[in-house]
Amino acid sequence: MDFKCFKAYDIRGRVPDQLNAEMAERIGKAYVAVTGARKVVVGYDIRLSSPQIADALNQGLMAAGADVYSIGLCGTEQIYFATSHFQLDGGIMVTASHNPKDYNGMKMVGPGARPISSDNGLTDIRDGAQDDLPDAADPGTLKSLDVTGPYVEHLLGYVDRTSLKPLRIVVNAGNGGAGEVIDALEPHLPFEFYKVHHKPDGTFPNGVPNPLLKENRSATSMAVLASDAAMGIAWDGDYDRCFFFDEKGRFIEGYYIVGLLADQFLRKSGGGKVIHDPRLVWNTRELVSSARGVAVESKTGHAFIKQRMREEDAVYGGEMSAHHYFRDFAYCDSGMIPWLLVAERLCQSGQTLSSLIDARIEAFPASGEINRTVDDPSVVLEAIEGIYLRDAMSVNHIDGLSMEFEHWRFNLRMSNTEPVIRLNVESRGDQTLMEERTEALLRQIEQLSEPIPGHREAVTL
Incomplete structure (x- = not known):
């Protein structure tokens, strides 16, 4: 079999020639052999191949002696949350995020939702998957785990709900999984959601959900204008990244969102450290300093950011690529927490999103990548x-x-x-x-x- 689907930080490849059920089962057995995990949470995204690959992965995990806690269709951040919240030994998300629809993959974490990458076990899992590993004497069992309630409660804990006011917000799930979380949050919030491409659909009838592509932005932008919304939000398929549009339908570069979130979070915490990537920094440094925080520069990439956040015990970390990390979320990235914080800021300040962002663009104009x-x-x-x-x-x-x-x-x-x-x-x-x-x-x-x-x-x- 072709094991080129193993990358530096995750597994990604075309189905079925680069990733298939047989390989998924082997990966499950190798994951247990390398990590020693006995309780593993597994979930999958909306891709048509995901349930089959997840089932085969579960078979491999159980054959190696691990109990599998299945949460079904979900986002990557729910695997992070479940691993940490329920104190499990590890978690695996079956997803290819924003890759083409004939791709799939896996993101793996260990205890505490610490990422597993090529420098701390992923290469060993690849090597183990190539061997014919023996089954355990005592196979594991398959259990269902409902994380929606605790997860939604955790998300709502990041904002002061008494300060929230009615807002109209465009939400574009891109036919990925984010829509189901919005539906679960909706009864608890005073917001009116204008829903675009909301239903999960692994055929991606409106294109692969990747809002970084300019051609994928018009649906959100036009919906903001048509609905007279306060802002628009779009996600990728497994919704670990979120992208913002102001009330004019303008796409906001992720760099300025990092500064806005850092400021909002430091206001709440009264200070602390903020991790940021080195691509664009001056706006973030100024806002962090003004909010009595300390800005710490880290190499780009989720494994590096998460490690540095743990070392510094940082309250928040952000990359201009729309990954946002939170200490109270096991130092992991979330695509749901950021928009809640921005909505809270709009409600508390009475300002528009464009006015908050324009001042920062004027202070530190940037080229974008x-x-x-x-x-x-x-x-x-x-x-x-x-x-x-x-x-x-x-x-x-x-x-x-x-x-x-x-x-x-x-x-x-x-x-x-x-x-x-x-x-x-x-x-x-x-x-x-x-x-x-x-x-x-x-x-x-x-x-x-x-x-x-x-x-x-x-x-x-």
Whole structure:
């Protein structure tokens, strides 16, 4: 069998040639052999192949001696919640998130919902799945576990419900699983939900749920305008990420949501540490400092963010890619907690979402992430550092190359899986400067990726 479906942080592959029932059963047996887990929660997303793969996974887990606690159709964050809340030994979510509909995969955690990735067990599980592992003398059993009640109660604990006021909110589940959670929350909230692509449907009749794709945003944007809503929210398939639209139907870059949530959370907690990724930082740092918090930079990626949050006991962590992490949620990411906090802020402040965000965009205009394919990313990063080193006020390599100057900064990092570099640029209140610096960097990257012998010196600031 082809075990290339094992990635750095999870399992993802086409069904059935890269991931199928036989492989899922082997993975279940290997998971128990490697982790020693005896109580494992399993759930799955709305993909048509998910129930079959989950059933085979359960068979493998039980054959290896583990009791399986099945929660059925759910989101990834419910696996995190159940593992932690019920103090189970581990959890596995069958999902391929926003990948095409013929894909599926798994996300795995251990005790306390700690992520299992290639550096702490996933590689061993892959190797074990290739062996013919023996069955346990005493097989495990299959039990049903209802997490909806405790999960909804936990979500509602993040907001002061007495401060909430009637709001009209557009919610776009993308035919993923988020709609069922909205339905469970609805009786407890004073909000009127305008529901778009609400019913779970693994055929993805309206396209794969990935709001990062610009072509997938119009349905939410138009619904906000049509319904005169206070904001719009869209999720990916397993709803561990959420994306925001203001009352004008405008898509809000995740960077500014990180700052807004950090500020809101620190107001509640009276201070604490906030973890953020290094791509865009100035807005987050300023808001965190103003709210008596401490901003801590971490390498991009959920495994790194979660580990750093535990080390720092941070109250909140955020990535501009729309992953938001919470200490009281086992340091894990949730796509439901963020929108509740933003809604609470709108109710308490009486401001519109656009007014809250516009002030931050004006203070720190940003390019958004720009990707470029290059021949040798490491050579380009080294050359760019050399070009700008003399004028830089600070340089760090926490994740790729970050260089700061008096009025602007940039982060340039390599993809882990393809010959691509990712650029983010921001400035201090100067949209024109940000755009000029972005264009200059892109021009330099283009020249460096297609070098002409003897003409490297032609690359200029």
